Amino acid sequence: MLLLQVDMAFLIEKILLITVILFGSLGIAMYATWGERKVAAVMQDRLGPNRAGPLGLLQPLADGLKLFMKEEIIPDRSTKFLFILGPCLSMLTALMTSAIVPWGPDFVAASGHIFTLQVADINIGVLYVFGVVSLGVYGIMLGGWASNNKFSLLSSIRSASQAISYELPMGISLIALLMMTGTLSLREIVQQQHGFWADGYFSWNFFKQPLGFIIFLTCSFAELNRAPFDLPECESELNMGYHQEYSSMKLGFYLFAEYINLFVSSAILITLFFGGYNFPFMDQMATSLNSPILFTLICVLVFMAKVICMILFFMFVRWTLPRFRFDQLMKLGWKSLIPLALVNMLITAAVILLFFNK
Amino acid sequence: MGIYDIAFWILTVIAIGCALGVILSRNPINSVLFLIATFFAISGHYLLLNAQFLAIVNIIVYAGAIMVLFLFVIMLMNLNADVEPQKGRLVQLAGVVSGGALLLVLLAALRTAKYPTLESTPNEIGLIQNLGEVLFTQYVLPFEISSVLFLSAMIGAIVIGKKEDSTHSA
Numbered sequence: 001m002l003l004l005q006v007d008m009a010f011l012i013e014k015i016l017l018i019t020v021i022l023f024g025s026l027g028i029a030m031y032a033t034w035g036e037r038k039v040a041a042v043m044q045d046r047l048g049p050n051r052a053g054p055l056g057l058l059q060p061l062a063d064g065l066k067l068f069m070k071e072e073i074i075p076d077r078s079t080k081f082l083f084i085l086g087p088c089l090s091m092l093t094a095l096m097t098s099a100i101v102p103w104g105p106d107f108v109a110a111s112g113h114i115f116t117l118q119v120a121d122i123n124i125g126v127l128y129v130f131g132v133v134s135l136g137v138y139g140i141m142l143g144g145w146a147s148n149n150k151f152s153l154l155s156s157i158r159s160a161s162q163a164i165s166y167e168l169p170m171g172i173s174l175i176a177l178l179m180m181t182g183t184l185s186l187r188e189i190v191q192q193q194h195g196f197w198a199d200g201y202f203s204w205n206f207f208k209q210p211l212g213f214i215i216f217l218t219c220s221f222a223e224l225n226r227a228p229f230d231l232p233e234c235e236s237e238l239n240m241g242y243h244q245e246y247s248s249m250k251l252g253f254y255l256f257a258e259y260i261n262l263f264v265s266s267a268i269l270i271t272l273f274f275g276g277y278n279f280p281f282m283d284q285m286a287t288s289l290n291s292p293i294l295f296t297l298i299c300v301l302v303f304m305a306k307v308i309c310m311i312l313f314f315m316f317v318r319w320t321l322p323r324f325r326f327d328q329l330m331k332l333g334w335k336s337l338i339p340l341a342l343v344n345m346l347i348t349a350a351v352i353l354l355f356f357n358k
Numbered sequence: 359m360g361i362y363d364i365a366f367w368i369l370t371v372i373a374i375g376c377a378l379g380v381i382l383s384r385n386p387i388n389s390v391l392f393l394i395a396t397f398f399a400i401s402g403h404y405l406l407l408n409a410q411f412l413a414i415v416n417i418i419v420y421a422g423a424i425m426v427l428f429l430f431v432i433m434l435m436n437l438n439a440d441v442e443p444q445k446g447r448l449v450q451l452a453g454v455v456s457g458g459a460l461l462l463v464l465l466a467a468l469r470t471a472k473y474p475t476l477e478s479t480p481n482e483i484g485l486i487q488n489l490g491e492v493l494f495t496q497y498v499l500p501f502e503i504s505s506v507l508f509l510s511a512m513i514g515a516i517v518i519g520k521k522e523d524s525t526h527s528a
Binding site: 079082123127133134142148153157162163184 | 452
């Protein structure tokens with residue numbers, strides 16, 4: 001057992017970071033539910049939640065408490081183990097993706113120790129996201145099937161086919177981006193987008209891959225099961241969706257996992273296309289501040305501000321566009337987005353080959 | 359025993375246990391779930407070998423896509439333990455014979471096989487950049503041929519799927 005010794009400082013640092021990220025994403029997901037209701041209210045000229053606390057800010061706590069207090073019902077004819085496993089898997093996969101998001105730049109403490117604001121910088125970075133996303137569908141599928149309810153089953157099958165169909169254009173649109181960055185590591189992708197302007201052009205990937213961004217964004221709507229692609233939760237056709245038989249906190253887990261997914265995928269979108277924690281004139285700011293901790297903090301705040309803008313965008317779209325029909329959804333995915341993503345990939349490859357071939 | 363060995367043994371036990379679960383469980387859904395767990399254990403083994411790309415592709419392709427489709431089919435057909443058809447004696451006998459033949463072939467192949475030990479130095483070949491370079495230079499022809507194979511399988515599936523349609527219209 002001599003070789004079992006691990007770097008305790010490293011372990012503690014990472015565990016602290018994981019705890020902060022975990023509770024941070026839970027908190028943001030909580031207030032995303034509040035935000036969603038407020039945004040909906042404003043867009044529909046209503047007031048929205050305003051009773052619990054100032055501006056209704058305690059509403060998420062009240063909702064959570066309510067879900068905890070509700071009676072736990074497990075349907076008699078359900079497959080019990082899978083019925084319980086479903087929401088657990090949903091929550092697990094929702095939280096797992098945040099491990100590779102670089103939340104801010106490294107900062108060097110006075111002792112020379114380098115703190116990295118990223119849980120794991122892995123060689124396969126972006127592919128890890130795809131791996132977790134492709135597993136995310138299990139929670140919905142197992143839960144829907146185990147409920148022994150035909151509406152739940154229909155909904156989970158819709159969700160799975162939607163997720164599988166939209167993973168393809170998502171992957172292909174990302175290949176074009178990866179051809180430009182030449183790395184899969186999210187950390188390096190962010191570092192390449194340093195500042196705002198480099199070598200006579202914008203450094204953020206959005207300006208280099210606008211079509212790729214639009215395809216990726218569309219696919220993330222579908223992967224998140226959000227309007228206009230929220231077919232698995234189509235109340236008018238499916239009563240409620242895959243979580244119809246769920247009650248109490250299991251239902252809460254499903255609903256909550258969606259908001260965590262919303263937060264994490266916004267973070268990934270910002271990291272890939274909008275420069276992560278980078279902002280214009282960051283170098284000038286770093287030198288004038290002369291305090292690495294403060295600078296890192298500002299970077300994290302900038303990143304969070306961008307992520308919140310992205311979440312707001314997702315919400316605006318939800319309350320603006322009507323829902324697609326299922327065949328329209330499939331047609332859009334297979335007949336428009338995949339060819340478009342392939343063309344985008346081809347153009348990117350040609351441009352790189354002709355102009356940037358060193 | 360270092361942490362590497364401990365991880366290896368835990369993963370091995372999970373992989374073999376879940377693989378047994380696949381063939382021993384009566385409910386097809388449980389079989390699929392055991393198979394997914396097996397894929398995860400094998401991906402863990404790839405990670406131990408520092409083959410990160412292989413590990414994640416194994417999860418994306420097998421656990422994330424193919425198994426979802428398996429689950430899909432099983433859910434749509436609503437297969438359950440009690441509706442599983444009993445196999446006839448002849449089919450069982452055929453299974454035993456073919457399984458025994460496979461065992462024989464495997465034994466014959468493994469009898470003379472060499473087991474080179476893994477280098478203890480970190481091996482970088484499994485990282486995506488090295489793997490890509492090898493695939494697109496040294497093995498470019500087999501790589502492209504296998505992708506053509508996949509394409510033909512895809513077209514074949516579409517042709518079979520379309521067949522009924524054309525007879526109706528004709």
